Amino acid sequence: MENILLWVFYFLTFYAFLPGIVSRTFGFRVFKKGRAKNEISLTFDDGPDPVYTPQLLDLLKKYNAKATFFVVGVHAERHPELLKRMHEEGHVIGIHNYVHKSNWLMRPATVKKQIQKTYDIIKDATGERVHYYRPPWGIVNLFDFSNLGYLQIILWTSLFGDWRKRVGVRRLTVRMMKKLKPGQVLLLHDCGDTFGADLDAPANMLQALEHYMEEGTKRGYRFVHITEMIAITDKQKEAAKGQPGFLKRGVIAAWLAWEKLFHLVFRLESIGSDAIFHIRVTEYHGQTMKLDDGRDLHDKDKVIELHLDNGKLHRFMMESRSLMHLAIRMIREVESTLPRIAAQISGRKEYQDVRAIYGISMIHRGVEKFGFTVSDLPKGWFDRMTRIYLRLMLRVLNPAGKSRLKEHREKLKPRKMAMSMETFWQRYGGDPSEQAWQSAAAGLEEKDGNPSTRTTPLSHNDFEGHNAAGGVTP
Numbered sequence: 001m002e003n004i005l006l007w008v009f010y011f012l013t014f015y016a017f018l019p020g021i022v023s024r025t026f027g028f029r030v031f032k033k034g035r036a037k038n039e040i041s042l043t044f045d046d047g048p049d050p051v052y053t054p055q056l057l058d059l060l061k062k063y064n065a066k067a068t069f070f071v072v073g074v075h076a077e078r079h080p081e082l083l084k085r086m087h088e089e090g091h092v093i094g095i096h097n098y099v100h101k102s103n104w105l106m107r108p109a110t111v112k113k114q115i116q117k118t119y120d121i122i123k124d125a126t127g128e129r130v131h132y133y134r135p136p137w138g139i140v141n142l143f144d145f146s147n148l149g150y151l152q153i154i155l156w157t158s159l160f161g162d163w164r165k166r167v168g169v170r171r172l173t174v175r176m177m178k179k180l181k182p183g184q185v186l187l188l189h190d191c192g193d194t195f196g197a198d199l200d201a202p203a204n205m206l207q208a209l210e211h212y213m214e215e216g217t218k219r220g221y222r223f224v225h226i227t228e229m230i231a232i233t234d235k236q237k238e239a240a241k242g243q244p245g246f247l248k249r250g251v252i253a254a255w256l257a258w259e260k261l262f263h264l265v266f267r268l269e270s271i272g273s274d275a276i277f278h279i280r281v282t283e284y285h286g287q288t289m290k291l292d293d294g295r296d297l298h299d300k301d302k303v304i305e306l307h308l309d310n311g312k313l314h315r316f317m318m319e320s321r322s323l324m325h326l327a328i329r330m331i332r333e334v335e336s337t338l339p340r341i342a343a344q345i346s347g348r349k350e351y352q353d354v355r356a357i358y359g360i361s362m363i364h365r366g367v368e369k370f371g372f373t374v375s376d377l378p379k380g381w382f383d384r385m386t387r388i389y390l391r392l393m394l395r396v397l398n399p400a401g402k403s404r405l406k407e408h409r410e411k412l413k414p415r416k417m418a419m420s421m422e423t424f425w426q427r428y429g430g431d432p433s434e435q436a437w438q439s440a441a442a443g444l445e446e447k448d449g450n451p452s453t454r455t456t457p458l459s460h461n462d463f464e465g466h467n468a469a470g471g472v473t474p
Helices: 002-026 052-062 073-078 080-088 108-126 169-177 201-218 226-240 246-265 310-319 323-345 381-397 401-407 421-428 436-444 460-468
Strands: 039-045 068-071 092-095 152-154 185-189 222-224 277-283 302-308 356-361 373-376 415-420
Touching (some): 052 080, 052 201, 068 073, 073 108, 080 092, 080 108, 092 108, 092 226, 169 201, 185 201, 222 226, 246 310, 277 323, 302 310, 323 421, 415 421
Parallel strands (some): 039 068, 039 185, 039 222, 068 092, 302 356
Antiparallel strands (some): 277 302
16 A cells, blocks of 8 residues: 555656646746736636626727637637637637646546647637647646647746635735736636636626726736747847846946946036936147137137946947947937037036037047047057047947957047037027927827726626627627
């Protein structure tokens, strides 16, 4: 008897418990959580239901949301019209076995037959292949990984007990609001006609879901089906490969902290939290610089010195595909910031005697069209020190800084740029309220709208009563 129990223990461990633990804990061969900035994935099990699934589809359409439905084959077989509607409205349909029974309680061949039967039902209704499978209760057995090579197993990040009617709308809403976060894969139920569930529990789910989606929409979240969530996650993982490691992140943080200290000590003035430049009034030192408008910039002339916001520069470098892409983005930033500088310094005494606006940078391609004259730095210690400093900055702030320094060493030469104040005021000294940079913010304004009145979900009793009178067709 002891040996029999021991063999049963071994069988359950390797057939059921161990695969379940590995898949849930480590995500082995399953997808259960996304990496996203603004997306949440809604998934629904156990349907379709003739009463609640149509109401759910109406609610999803109201919020322009896409979802994933893991259908039970025996329910899907009765309501192919609901599968067709799901497909036509852009939702994804997956398999949840033909009957709602745990894979631990079935032989591998039986599981395989259940899945194939449900697959055929979905394909007959929609004409599309099925790509996703969610085992009931998320329980997999040892053979699921090998038998389901053509299906991706989908689990979840959060479930809420919504199959129990006694949970109630308020408590269910509170639970769901705690998971209003990007990358979530929510498990909800649009059918209560399974063992252990309450028949009309989805009525509470629909009301809680509308609260959840309304708040999520206000916060800028999108509700996407599992195919899009997987694609977004794969893209995020690919992008993360180029992210700096722990040591480099520490170096970057220290560098940016030093920049802040520099700004404080030398009293640099910000042009706004989103501007690429900081400025200060100082003296120009160096040989006379002949500007393109015929004016000269002499040694000890007062200038407005431009300083790049290296925090923003770092973000651009992380996002740019090449130095050319970075240069294009920088040109756009300069284009939007120069009118703002004009608006900020207009009429202020400390800026009245300046002769030019001036800066030194390795990112100088294309700035001539803004009125700047670009000139080489004179050979000497200042040129060498500036070159070392700017290259070090590029290596620290750019995720591919070392390789780009090798590839573009000859192109990465610091140069000085200057524009006379006469040219500056002529180009950028108009009424700042008319400047084009302000229009860029127009698209960010939120539109006020009154949400439509919520409706109480139709219950099975209501459905049966209406149907008897001929008022509702399932």
